[in-house]
Amino acid sequence: MSAGALPVLAAVGESGRSVLSPSGVEIVFLLVAVVVLGAAILCVTSRHLVHAALYLVVALGGLAVEYLLLTAEFIAWVQVLIYLGSVVVLLLFGLMLTRAPIGPSPDADSRNKPVALVVALAAAATLVTLVVDAFRTTWIDLSTPHGRSDALGESLFRTWVLPFEALSVLLLAALVGAIVISRARRDDSEEGRR
Amino acid sequence: MTTTTAAVLVPLLPFAAAALILLTGRAAPGFVRPLAVLPTLAATALAVLVAVRQGGDAPLTAATVLTPTGDPALPVELALHLDGFAVLVAALVAVVATAVQLYSTGYLRDDPRYPSYAALVSLFTAAMLLVVYTDDLIVLLVGWEVMGICSYFLVGHYWERPAARAASLKAFLVTKLGDVPFLIGILVLASEAGTFRISHIVNGLTSSLADFELERPTLVALLLLVGVAGKSAQLPLHTWLPGAMAGPTPVSALIHAATMVAAGVYVVARLLPVFTSSTAALLVLAVVAALTAVGAAIAALAQDDLKRVLAYSTIGQLGLMAGALAVGSRDAAVFHLLTHGAFKALLFLAAGVLITVAGTGSLGVMARTRDIKRRAPDAFWAMTIGLLALAAIPPFSGFFSKEAILHAAETAALDPAGAPAGVPAAGAWLVLVATLLTALLTAAYATRLWLMAFHDPVSARPEPLPQPPAVSGVTTLVLWLLAVPALLMGLGYRWLPSWLDGTSLAPTLGTSAVATGAAVIGGVATWAAWRRRYEMDEPPDPGLSLLGSRFHRGAAAGFHLDAATTALAARPTEGAARLTRFLDRAVVDTYVRGAAALPGLLGHLVRRAQNGNAQTYLTVLVAAVIVLLVTTALASTGG
Amino acid sequence: MHLVHPATLAVLLFCVGLYGVLARRNTVLVLMSVELMLAAVSLNLVAFDVWLADELHSGQVFTLFLIALAAAEIGIGLAIVLLVYRRRGTVALDRLRALRDGPGADEAAEAAGPTDAAARPTAIDAARGQETTTP
Numbered sequence: 001m002s003a004g005a006l007p008v009l010a011a012v013g014e015s016g017r018s019v020l021s022p023s024g025v026e027i028v029f030l031l032v033a034v035v036v037l038g039a040a041i042l043c044v045t046s047r048h049l050v051h052a053a054l055y056l057v058v059a060l061g062g063l064a065v066e067y068l069l070l071t072a073e074f075i076a077w078v079q080v081l082i083y084l085g086s087v088v089v090l091l092l093f094g095l096m097l098t099r100a101p102i103g104p105s106p107d108a109d110s111r112n113k114p115v116a117l118v119v120a121l122a123a124a125a126t127l128v129t130l131v132v133d134a135f136r137t138t139w140i141d142l143s144t145p146h147g148r149s150d151a152l153g154e155s156l157f158r159t160w161v162l163p164f165e166a167l168s169v170l171l172l173a174a175l176v177g178a179i180v181i182s183r184a185r186r187d188d189s190e191e192g193r194r
Numbered sequence: 195m196t197t198t199t200a201a202v203l204v205p206l207l208p209f210a211a212a213a214l215i216l217l218t219g220r221a222a223p224g225f226v227r228p229l230a231v232l233p234t235l236a237a238t239a240l241a242v243l244v245a246v247r248q249g250g251d252a253p254l255t256a257a258t259v260l261t262p263t264g265d266p267a268l269p270v271e272l273a274l275h276l277d278g279f280a281v282l283v284a285a286l287v288a289v290v291a292t293a294v295q296l297y298s299t300g301y302l303r304d305d306p307r308y309p310s311y312a313a314l315v316s317l318f319t320a321a322m323l324l325v326v327y328t329d330d331l332i333v334l335l336v337g338w339e340v341m342g343i344c345s346y347f348l349v350g351h352y353w354e355r356p357a358a359r360a361a362s363l364k365a366f367l368v369t370k371l372g373d374v375p376f377l378i379g380i381l382v383l384a385s386e387a388g389t390f391r392i393s394h395i396v397n398g399l400t401s402s403l404a405d406f407e408l409e410r411p412t413l414v415a416l417l418l419l420v421g422v423a424g425k426s427a428q429l430p431l432h433t434w435l436p437g438a439m440a441g442p443t444p445v446s447a448l449i450h451a452a453t454m455v456a457a458g459v460y461v462v463a464r465l466l467p468v469f470t471s472s473t474a475a476l477l478v479l480a481v482v483a484a485l486t487a488v489g490a491a492i493a494a495l496a497q498d499d500l501k502r503v504l505a506y507s508t509i510g511q512l513g514l515m516a517g518a519l520a521v522g523s524r525d526a527a528v529f530h531l532l533t534h535g536a537f538k539a540l541l542f543l544a545a546g547v548l549i550t551v552a553g554t555g556s557l558g559v560m561a562r563t564r565d566i567k568r569r570a571p572d573a574f575w576a577m578t579i580g581l582l583a584l585a586a587i588p589p590f591s592g593f594f595s596k597e598a599i600l601h602a603a604e605t606a607a608l609d610p611a612g613a614p615a616g617v618p619a620a621g622a623w624l625v626l627v628a629t630l631l632t633a634l635l636t637a638a639y640a641t642r643l644w645l646m647a648f649h650d651p652v653s654a655r656p657e658p659l660p661q662p663p664a665v666s667g668v669t670t671l672v673l674w675l676l677a678v679p680a681l682l683m684g685l686g687y688r689w690l691p692s693w694l695d696g697t698s699l700a701p702t703l704g705t706s707a708v709a710t711g712a713a714v715i716g717g718v719a720t721w722a723a724w725r726r727r728y729e730m731d732e733p734p735d736p737g738l739s740l741l742g743s744r745f746h747r748g749a750a751a752g753f754h755l756d757a758a759t760t761a762l763a764a765r766p767t768e769g770a771a772r773l774t775r776f777l778d779r780a781v782v783d784t785y786v787r788g789a790a791a792l793p794g795l796l797g798h799l800v801r802r803a804q805n806g807n808a809q810t811y812l813t814v815l816v817a818a819v820i821v822l823l824v825t826t827a828l829a830s831t832g833g
Numbered sequence: 834m835h836l837v838h839p840a841t842l843a844v845l846l847f848c849v850g851l852y853g854v855l856a857r858r859n860t861v862l863v864l865m866s867v868e869l870m871l872a873a874v875s876l877n878l879v880a881f882d883v884w885l886a887d888e889l890h891s892g893q894v895f896t897l898f899l900i901a902l903a904a905a906e907i908g909i910g911l912a913i914v915l916l917v918y919r920r921r922g923t924v925a926l927d928r929l930r931a932l933r934d935g936p937g938a939d940e941a942a943e944a945a946g947p948t949d950a951a952a953r954p955t956a957i958d959a960a961r962g963q964e965t966t967t968p
Binding site: 023025026029030033036040041043044053056059063067069070074075078083087090093097100111112115116117119120121123127128136138139140141142144147156159160163164167171174175178179181 | 834835836837838839840841842844845846847848849850851852853855856857858859860861862864865866868869872875876879880882883884886888889890893894896897898900901902903904905906907908909911912913914915916918924925926927
């Protein structure tokens with residue numbers, strides 16, 4: 001946490017809850033958050049390409065735990081199933097098909113790296129300042145779980161059914177598009193030679 | 195058919211032929227030959243008919259208003275004026291044109307551009323006949339310019355050759371250089387006289403009843419003289435004529451020997467009263483004529499190319515005509531114009547045959563070649579007759595006309611009271627001396643030409659003649675046809691005065707003896723020089739011995755007048771052009787480039803950003819978003 | 834729970850993903866970083882949905898949609914990456930500069946060739962293999 005958040009630590013909520021006296025859930029949340037952030041940083045800095053993908057798995061898995069802590073259990077399982085199950089596998093396949101080296105590759109980062117670091121740090125500073133400044137007196141009531149599958153399912157198939165169907169069409173289109181793009185055409189090899 | 199109708203038809207027929215050939219020549223090439231020859235032949239018949247009917251009576255005049263000018267009292271009129279000069283010169287032009295058209299059917303038999311050639315020759319004939327017959331100065335100028343442009347195209351007939359292209363451009367530019375003052379002269383003359391009609395001007399000037407004088411006769415005469423010098427190849431505008439020999443030989447015969455170049459002399463003859471009203475102009479004309487005649491004769495003695503010899507000879511003979519005009523005798527001038535037209539056309543046409551047979555125009559090469567005389571007997575005889583006429587040996591035609599000039603000059607020099615008013619005695623003396631000198635030199639170069647081309651007394655010439663192409667029968671016919679006037683026209687001195695002003699053109703014993711003596715001296719001296727070189731086995735060019743090698747070189751180059759023109763006119767113009775180009779590049783362009791430099795620099799900098807790397811773009815994008823975010827946040831919180 | 838915790842975590846995760854997108858050379862790694870950014874947004878949505886206790890569960894439904902979209906995105910993205918790899922023999926983002934301005938754009942693409950000389954034949958082989966396995 002940055003220094004901008006320090007005054008918040010002393011702030012006392014209406015319900016008498018304080019940052020200085022965190023609940024158990026909050027402690028677990030912060031610990032998992034450290035794991036998630038660490039894995040994410042390793043993911044974007046690792047020289048081993050396959051390791052980067054595995055760190056991504058750790059970060060996304062930790063995120064699923066955070067969802068659970070926020071009582072959004074359905075989302076958590078979906079996160080585990082889709083992200084860990086398919087997306088990371090797809091990425092690993094992508095790495096293999098593009099012949100990524102197994103060992104450390106020294107040119108994993110481009111020359112844009114210092115600039116990227118500066119920009120990312122500036123973005124982090126700005127956004128953290130803004131977020132902390134905006135929500136320092138806001139508390140989440142976790143006493144009633146708000147993400148159970150039945151309630152979410154009802155909402156999804158009543159209110160959100162039309163966007164849901166549109167999304168299915170979009171997925172189909174993406175599927176077709178991916179097939180069309182990645183299908184090997186005869187002239188590909190010739191153009192590759194050119 | 196009245197005489198006027200016939201006279202109108204004379205220029206119209208070749209003009210219609212030219213239009214028809216240009217329209218149909220490509221589609222129906224078979225009709226080009228009859229279309230070229232027959233209308234010209236008909237025009238000749240009509241011209242001769244007009245000449246016979248006119249017969250030296252009072253001039254016939256017919257006019258119709260062609261177009262008004264700004265001044266209602268000064269319209270441009272399509273006017274005919276048929277006096278003795280006009281009908282005789284028209285008859286000559288038509289006869290020579292017919293001969294040339296006939297000759298061309300044989301000479302240019304295999305030329306792919308024969309249709310356009312025939313059309314241009316017809317158009318030229320029409321324009322020349324228009325110039326001869328017309329009574330209106332503006333119409334005369336139109337014909338004059340049409341002739342100029344036809345000459346340009348015909349000199350450039352073999353435009354594949356750079357020499358022909360250069361010569362045609364030179365001919366066009368030099369004659370146009372003379373035509374501008376000519377046009378100004380016409381306008382000044384017309385505005386002073388109040389009419390464009392030549393006959394009105396001449397009548398006003400000569401009639402004792404009309405009290406009419408030109409305000410600035412010298413100015414008008416000198417301006418007209420520049421145009422005449424350009425057209426008739428007088429000093430210093432003569433330089434185009436030797437170059438114009440790059441055209442086909444029949445064109446040289448028609449345009450650059452017999453007719454167009456004589457147009458200047460003809461115009462001066464028609465407007466002679468304008469010139470005689472200014473003594474200064476006549477003196478200038480005399481000086482120019484004398485210099486031209488002598489200089490051209492010397493240059494002709496040094497030329498190697500057969501056609502260039504004839505070209506310089508033409509310049510010299512035109513100088514003689516101008517000299518006759520300078521002593522106020524237009525009868526003698528036009529007489530010489532007629533005979534010269536006949537024998538010079540003959541000479542050129544014979545030279546064309548000779549060049550075809552020998553395969554070269556160089557006299558030096560011909561002098562080494564056997565059997566020219568035997569292979570081309572017709573050309574040999576035609577050439578001999580023409581050269582004798584040129585050298586003014588009695589009884590050939592040139593003798594009589596040159597006698598007439600000499601007689602006129604002698605009269606004006608020795609007896610100023612008997613000469614036409616306004617003729618300066620000094621000019622007359624100059625012309626007299628120049629004519630005698632020219633007679634000598636003319637005989638010399640004619641002899642040289644004949645000796646080098648044909649004379650081979652012991653058959654000692656080393657090189658055999660290459661197998662020549664056959665000479666067509668039409669060509670030979672034309673040669674003999676033209677040989678008749680070249681031989682006999684001199685006898686016309688008996689009848690010609692009745693057509694002309696009436697001065698006697700008969701040769702007198704004294705001048706005849708002197709002139710013929712000069713000619714014989716020139717001929718014999720040349721023969722002696724040739725003989726000596728021949729026996730010493732040197733290149734048999736008598737010109738070298740007669741002129742001396744240094745002088746010969748200068749004369750061969752036309753006395754370096756072209757170089758002088760280049761130094762005086764072309765170099766400064768080129769220098770000015772180079773200066774302008776430099777100023778344009780170094781000064782004007784600098785501002786333009788400077789104005790473009792700053793945007794160019796900025797554009798270059800912006801281009802550097804477009805490096806194609808998506809990460810760079812994205813980085814800049816995100817950085818900009820952060821900056822905007824911070825700005826918005828600070829602005830909204832008032833911090 | 835204090836809302837600042839999940840929100841700050843989401844912000845930091847997003848910035849780490851941003852760094853990855855801007856700094857990584859391999860295109861597949863860039864895609865991974867994009868996944869991190871998307872996950873950060875998902876966390877934000879869930880946290881705010883739980884905080885607001887929305888009746889319609891908008892935030893969590895959108896998170897579901899976002900996960901599906903991410904799957905679609907990664908599928909299309911990988912297809913494009915594979916195509917680029919087959920044609921150019923490289924997936925290095927800073928070598929794909931055919932859109933650069935000015936003369937030498939093609940030359941730059943060609944100049945990238947020698948360094949990929951080793952990869953090129955294998956790229957062709959990969960394309961061939963793809964071709965034979967595709968029915």
